[in-house]
Each structure stands twice: as structure tokens, then as C-alpha cells.
Amino acid sequence: MSRRLALNTAGFVVAALVVAVLPRFISSYHALEWANVGIYFVALLGLNVLTGYSGQVSLGHGAFMAIGGYTSAILIAHHGVHDVWTIPLAGLVAGGAGLGFGLPALRLTGLYLALATFAVAVAFPALARKFERFTGGNAGLVLTLHTNDWLYYLSWSIAGAGLLLGWLVLATPIGRSFRALRDSEVAAISSGISPALYKTLAFGISSFYAGIAGSLVAISTAYVNPQTFPITLSLFLVVGLAVGGLGSLPGSVVGAILIQFLPTYAAHVSKQAPQVIEGAILVGVMLLLPGGAAGLFRLVQSSRQP
Amino acid sequence: MKVAVAAVALLVAASVAGARPLATPGVSSSSILIGGTVPLTGEAAAAAGVARGADAYFKYVNAKGGVFNRKITYKYLDDGYEPQRTFLDVRQLVQQDGVFAIFNSLGTSNNSAIRGFLNQAGVPQLFVASGASTFGRDYKKYPWTIGFIPTYSGEGKVYARYLLAKRPGAKIAVLYQDDDYGKELVSGLQAGLGAKKSLIVKKVGYDPSASDVRSEVASLKASKAKVFMIFAFGKFAVQAFITANQLGWHPQIVVNDVAAATSLMQLSPPKATEGAISIVFGKDPDAPMWKRDKGMKLFRSIMARYASGQTPNGYYAAGMASAYTLVDTLKKAGKNLTRKSVLTAATHLNEKTNPFVLPGIKVHTTPSFRFPISQVRLERWHNGHWVIFGPLLSAKP
């Protein structure tokens, strides 16, 4: 077994143990907060595949989360499906939407793609309001409540599975093709990789993850309405991605922690102007650590070597 | 050594004897912890005064000894008007801080997001700061929830009855905010018009995240209606007034209560707003008619003492009205304060002395009628301020 693989596996096992045992030591409410971290982690895993590994910037991932969330909510509220079974369905529906979006999105690059996805995310709540008959409009859909611990274990088991799956996919030639496309599209094409196929696939995979995350959001809040997935969610996902480090799946945990705890932390620091603190921290992190948490880790690693 | 052990044992025993286990979360012999959520930041931050006004009132009550010697602590968290955050905040308040009840949380979707959880946990959701009638109507499913302000559908009905009486047969055009708030006003209007529902010749909704409503108003003008209902929020209402005026359209305008704050009305030129009609249930701090009123004097002195540096407006007054009723409810719930007793008190209100609502309004509830304020009066905008006219009207949903 290569050293890297051994280290990764050991790290994973340790992390899994910590996650499994944590709720015993923290309050029930904190377990809920950490459950949310798990949910954001799932979403970031997907976004990392899209942006970190295949180089397509999406500022609208909240919309795919919304598709997953509403799929689950509609199945649970209107059709009485048991909530856990809706999770994979939500992922598939969102994944399908991602594939559908990825195809025409091939024509867009860089900032244009970012703008297009931004527009989708901004307009999605309006669509949710419009199709009231399915989505419950502004009144939203009410779902079953669960205990915080149950939610915690649900999100983290899915997060763990998602991480393993992600690692697996990226270790295959698919992953290599993604990276090749990101690093130099021209070179990749000339070595026979079809950008259309892989870029669309990346969209599909990442929206699958987003849909699952959205479904978990719906289940954990037990309520979904058009304001559940606002544009700020999409923006914060991208922020979390950058802070965690592009191209680092475990780094996404740091990003997820940021998304969950930054607003609360900022509110602690300044009750009057929490957003100023939030914005300042984001700007500061991007200036000092452009590579994100993963970049910091690599820095530490490389400084240790002679 | 033995002496030390004995001393420690004595101390432990003493502390255990002194501490009474909390039978009811959030209530001790000297304090009551109340929780709530309001948008302190974000698009609806202007409404945060509701919490601040209530907080100032509680401080005033505490200074006078509190309720049965218990001081009220009102912990309100920012939810940025996002239901997701409201949900987390409320879970924190209930599970982490152990509040006694949730009070005065603002926003229709925000309260919908927390209602299931609070009812499941048996935590009272008191005096919701939203006019959606579901909070008073669906008590069989959600027994721990109760509203406060007149419902939007009740308000719509009041306007319908007024129009049928004073402008029978006049065609009506409606601009409404396309969310629960606006839509319930419209359905109330329609219900109130009954058979004459077809008088509404055109209704146009607008997205709350839009920038302006000029196109919508222009299209409503084209309907040639003689009555223009503005069921909007904040600056959109102001834009509607101004656009109608600019387009040369001068119908009878009816604007809903939440959008009718004096400070907002004054942003439009007088020609645009003269003669507009709305309803009112509370005393507007900016209205000259309450200058010498005892209740408003109390309001101003509380603001000066406990919320100095903040500009009092209708939101603060509404918050204080709510807070007054809460204190009243806590008193009625008795010295042995439990969640059950406070719910019983909240569903048996018969309050005639609230200094912050219009004289004659009774804050009244029964277990099957959970709309504490269901009476209003009409007011007309004249020469830069609101003038109340007519008798007390029923605004039952």
C-alpha cells in the first residue's frame, strides 16, 4: 500500500471515530450545528468536483440543492414517502438537472458560466413561488421532525459515504480527465479527452451531491419554502470551497465549518455589525491564504520537509 | 483532613439544599427567560424595532419589580429574515438556553418554520409578529401557537366592507406583494367582497426582491379602475403612490397597515398620497393626535430611558403593545408559572388597558378564538398625517 493511501486511510478512520463519538461530548443543540456542517460538507464535495477538479465555476449551486430539497419535500409532504428514502431520489433528480444544465453550459467558460449560474440561483426562488401547486408556494411544505442526534448521524454517514465515493471516482481515469481539463483544456483535447463528456459529467456528479445535501437540509429543518435556498447560500458554498481549498476533498470540511459557524461567530464579535466582521474575515482569508485551508496544510507540510 | 472533608460535605449539602430544581425551563424564583427572533440585519431590518420596543418595555417592568418578583430577560436573536436561521436560532434558544417561551418572532415563513418544532416540544409560541391568520386559526394542530396583530385576511375584509359601502360598483385594481403577506390581503379582500368579487378588474403581483414596481402600476392604470389597493411593503408602497401620481392616475388609494407607517407615507409628495385610506390598531408615535396621550407619553419616556439613541417609530410601539400583553399574560398565569398556565392565560385574555393600542380596543382571546387584536379603525391621510375616522370595526379573519 502506498504511503499516501495509508495516511489517507488512517486519517479517515481517525476522523470517522471522532465524528462518531462527538455527540456524547457536546450539547444537543451543538449536535444540530455539526449536523449542518456535515450537510454543507456534502454540498462542497460536489462543488469541489465541479470547480476544484474540472475547473468550472458555479455560483448557483444552491439551485441544485433546492431541486433536491424540493424533490424530497414534495415526496414527503404530498406522497407520504418516508424521508430517508427520498434522499437518493433527490440526488438523482438534481443530478439529472445538472446533466441537463451541463450540456448547454459547455458553451460558457469562466466568468460567463459563473454569471449564468448566478442568474439561475437568483431566479430559482421565483420559480418555486410560481409553481405553487407543487411547491406550496410561499407557505412552504412542512415535514416530519427528528431529533438532533439522529440528524447528526444521518448527515455524517452520508458525508462519509460521499467522501469515499468522491475519492473513488477521482482516483479513476475520470478524475484524471477532470484534472487534465482543468489544467489545460487544449492539451487535454489533443490527448483525446472529450471536454463535452467530462465537463457534463462533472456537472452531473456535483449536482447529485448538491441534491442530496438539499434533501438533508429539507429533512433537518422539517420545512421548505422558496427562502430556504437563497442566493446567499450559493455564494457561501463558493466561499466555503475556496476557504477549504480547491481540489482538496477533506479541506471541504473546513469550508463547511466556516459556512456554519462564521455568521454565529461574527454575531458574537459584534452584535451591531456582524456582516462587517464576516466580510472582513472572508477578505482576510482570501488575501492571506489564497489556497485555502488545504493550501495552509500543504505549506505546513512543505515547511517540515528539508 | 477530616475537618476539610466535613467542610466540603457541608458546603455541598448547603448548595444542594439551596438550589431548587427547575420544574419549568426558563423560570426561576427571580427570573423568566423569554426568547425570540427578529431580522436585525438583511432586507427586513427596519422591522427590528418590534423587538427593541418590547425589550425596552420589559426593562421598565423589571425596574418596577418585575412579575411576581421575577425579572424578564428577553433574548432575541438575529435571523436575517431567513427561515433557516430562524429555525436554528429557535433550536438554540429552546435546547441550549432553555427559554420559557418564544415571543414576538417576526415573519410569516419564519414562524411557519419553527411552529412544528415548538408545538412538538410543548414550548409556547406567543404573540407571533405576523398577520397570517394561520397562526390563530390552526390551533387544533398547533395548540401552543397564538398570533397578535389583526390578520391580513381580516384587514382585507375591512377594506371590502368599506368599499362596498362608500364606493359601491367602483372597479378595483390591486397591486400585491407576491408572498403570503400580500396574497392573504388579496384573499381577504375577495372574501369580503363576496358576490361582488368581480369588481376586482385587475390584480398584479410583484416579486419582493424586485427593484421597482413602475411597470406593474402602469399596467394597473390601464385597467381604468377607480380604486387602487396597495398591498405592499416598505419602499414598494411608496413607489406605487408616486408612480400612480406621475402617470396621472388618481384613484381612491387603499394601502395596507404595515405599509402605512407615517415615516413611509411622508416620503411621497402630498398630492400622491392625499386621501389614502388604511386601517390602524395601534397608536402611531408620529401622529400628532397622540401627542398628549398618556399611553404615548409612557411610550416616549420608556424609549428615552431604556432605548435612548434609537428613533421611536411604529415598530417600537407595536413591540411595546405586544410586550404589555405578554406581561399581562404572565401575571394572569399566576405565581406558579408553568408553560401550561401561560398558555391558559394567553387563551383567556380580556385586556382593556393596553396603553399602546387604540382606546376601546379589547385584547381578547378564548381557546377557540386566538386572534388577540381583532378590532381596528379606519384612517385617512390628510395634509401629511393620518386622521382616524369612523367607529371601531371588526377585523375578524
Place this chain on the structure above:
Amino acid sequence: MAQFWQQVVSGLASGGIYASLALALVIVYRSSGVINFAQGEMATFATFLAWTFLHHGISFWPAFALTLAVAFAGGVALERVVIRPVEGRPVLTVVILTIGLLILINGATQWIWGGAVRKFPSPFSTRPIHVGSAAFSIQDIGIVGVCLVAVALLTLFFRFTKLGLGLRAAAVNPEESRLVGVRVGWMLALGWGLSAALGAVSGMMVAPVVFLDPNMMQGILLYAFAAAVLGGLESPVGAVVGGLALGVLLNLLGTYFSTFGGEMRLVGGLAVILAVLLIRPTGLFGRTAVRRV
């Protein structure tokens, strides 16, 4: 038919609003290749500054000029302090930075001035003028007029002045520009300063219509993006034409196809962005970029 002209006229009026912010977006993109998500918030902040100046008794046009100067300086400072360190970094880093700025500036505005809605005076008359069955005001014409003047000035600047040429050169090819003596760093800062000033103009034109509050520009930002994309992200003329066209298009869509009324207007804007990006990504006035392999 009467309604048609009214909606066209109102559409031009709203379109002027989108165009003014789109101009600022285009300038910053053209000069530094960055889409500044914080543009709207910077404009709002500048407008609040103007409000403060007016509140302290300074009359309109001096306050206007003062605000432009402060906004320009602010834009330059922002570029030097915050954007410069991440020059050359991947697109995503800069995008996050501007998002962080968006949050920070919005928070600062709310903190300093509070959330209440305020009036902002217009230098133009708001008295309605009726032409046929359509009504509009001098203010509406004024907004469009100011955009056109700005575009004209910008075009002259870019084409006929040394500074403008330097700006364009620095954006297109920084290395070679340095070789011929263009101070690329300061060109980028200039671009940000210019767009900040344009944003301030936009804010001060828009505030009388939509009223001043910290979230004033948020409803406009998406439409401004749509306008910029429609016109071609690099073309000031395109931004204005795009904005006006968008305003009229959305109004007509909303009036004649009731599915697009109300909240679907936003979706309409989205559809425009997507359609343009798919059919003609460089927009109406953009130049097709040729990629060297």
C-alpha cells in the same frame, strides 16, 4: 396600444437604471478582467455618503462632485489594497474576494446608516410629462441622458487619450504594456476608481426613484449583469443599449404574457442572460475572442 407605449417608456426608464450600474460593471471588467460582485454595494455606500453630505447642508451638485471624488479614491484604494495582492490568482479567488467585499460593505452601510428607507433628491424634475397616452418625467430622461453622456465620455477617453489607451493596453496584455512603459498597476487601480465613480453616479440617479436603503442595489444587480451580458461585457455602449433593451423587453413580456408578470420578471431577466450566453456569448456589441492555441 396606449399601454404598449406606456410600457415602452417605463421600460426605457427602468432600463436606464440597469444601464447605469451595468456601465460600472463593464468598466471594471474591461480594465481588470474581474466581475465585481460588490459593485452594487459600493454604489449604495457612495450614495449614502452623498446623502450625508446633502444632510449637512452641501447643495446638490457640489455634493455630487464630492461623492464622485471620494468614490473614485475609494475604488483606487480598494484595488491597491485588496485586489492587487491576488492579481494573477485563479478567477475563483477574486470572485470570493468581491463577494466578501459585498458582505462587508453592505454590513458597513447598514451599521453606519441603519435600515430605514430614505428620500434622495433628484436634480431633475419629477413632474410628469404626457406625450399622447404615455407619461414619464424629466427624471426618466435624465437617467438615460446621464448614461449616454457617460458612455460618450468613456468612449472618447478610451479612444483618444493616452491614459485611456494605457488602460486598454494594460487589460489586454500586461506584460507587453509594461515593456512600453505603461504603469500597469496604476492602470488597474484607475479602472476600479472609474467604475466606482460610475457606480456612485448610478446610485445617485437611481436612489430618487427606488429610495435609498442599504439593499437598494440588490434588486438591480442581476438586471445590471443581464444588461452587461446582453450588450457584451466589454462594451460600454453595449451596456447602455443592453440595459434599455432589457427594460423594455421585460416590461413588454410582463404585460403581454401574464406568465412573466410579477415575480417571473426576474426569471425573464435570467432567461435573457442564458439565451444571450448560449446564442451569442459575446453579446450584441462584444468582439469574439480568438483563443491562441
